[in-house]
Amino acid sequence: xxxxxxxxxxxxxxxxxxxxxxxxxxxxxxxxxxxxxxxxxxxxxxxxxxxxxxxxxxxxxxxxxxxxxxxxxxxxxxxxxxxxxxxxxxxxxxxxxxxxxxxxxxxxxxxxxxxxxxxxxxxxxxxxxxxxxxxxxxxxxxxxxxxxxxxxxxxxxxxxxxxx
Numbered sequence: 001x002x003x004x005x006x007x008x009x010x011x012x013x014x015x016x017x018x019x020x021x022x023x024x025x026x027x028x029x030x031x032x033x034x035x036x037x038x039x040x041x042x043x044x045x046x047x048x049x050x051x052x053x054x055x056x057x058x059x060x061x062x063x064x065x066x067x068x069x070x071x072x073x074x075x076x077x078x079x080x081x082x083x084x085x086x087x088x089x090x091x092x093x094x095x096x097x098x099x100x101x102x103x104x105x106x107x108x109x110x111x112x113x114x115x116x117x118x119x120x121x122x123x124x125x126x127x128x129x130x131x132x133x134x135x136x137x138x139x140x141x142x143x144x145x146x147x148x149x150x151x152x153x154x155x156x157x158x159x160x161x162x163x164x
Contacts, residue, residue, distance in 0.1 A: 085142040100160040
C-alpha cells in the first residue's frame with residue numbers, strides 16, 4: 001500500500017485518501033483551498049473592494065477650473081463661533097456640457113496692497129449646476145486677520161463631480 005503525508009497533520013495516510021482519517025482535512029488541492037468558507041468570504045470581500053475601487057475610479061470624471069466662470073459679487077466680515085471670518089458671495093456659471101455637482105473651491109484672499117492674507121479651500125457639497133446655469137453661493141472661512149475691510153480674491157474651482 002502506497003502512503004503519503006497529510007499536509008495538515010503530517011500523518012501517513014493512504015495515497016488515494018480524499019480526506020485524512022486523522023484530522024479530516026481534504027487531500028485534494030481544489031477541496032482544500034476552494035471549498036472552505038474562508039475562500040468564499042475572501043472572494044466576497046475582494047469583489048466588494050473591486051466594486052468600491054471601480055466606483056471611485058469612475059468618479060475621476062471630474063471637471064476643473066475651466067468648467068465654470070466665477071464672478072465675485074461681494075464679501076463681508078462675519079462673526080462665527082470661532083471668531084471673525086470672511087464670507088465671499090460668488091456667482092458660478094457652469095460652462096461645461098454636463099451637470100456638475102459637489103464643488104470644491106480654492107480661495108486666496110489678498111489685501112489691497114497685494115499681500116496674501118489667507119488661502120483656504122471650501123466645498124459646497126450637494127450643489128448641482130446644470131449646463132449654462134448660474135447659481136450664487138457663499139464661501140466662508142474664519143480668518144486669522146480681519147483688520148482690513150477691503151480684499152481682493154482669487155477663486156478657482158479645484159474640482160466638481162459629474163455624479164450625484
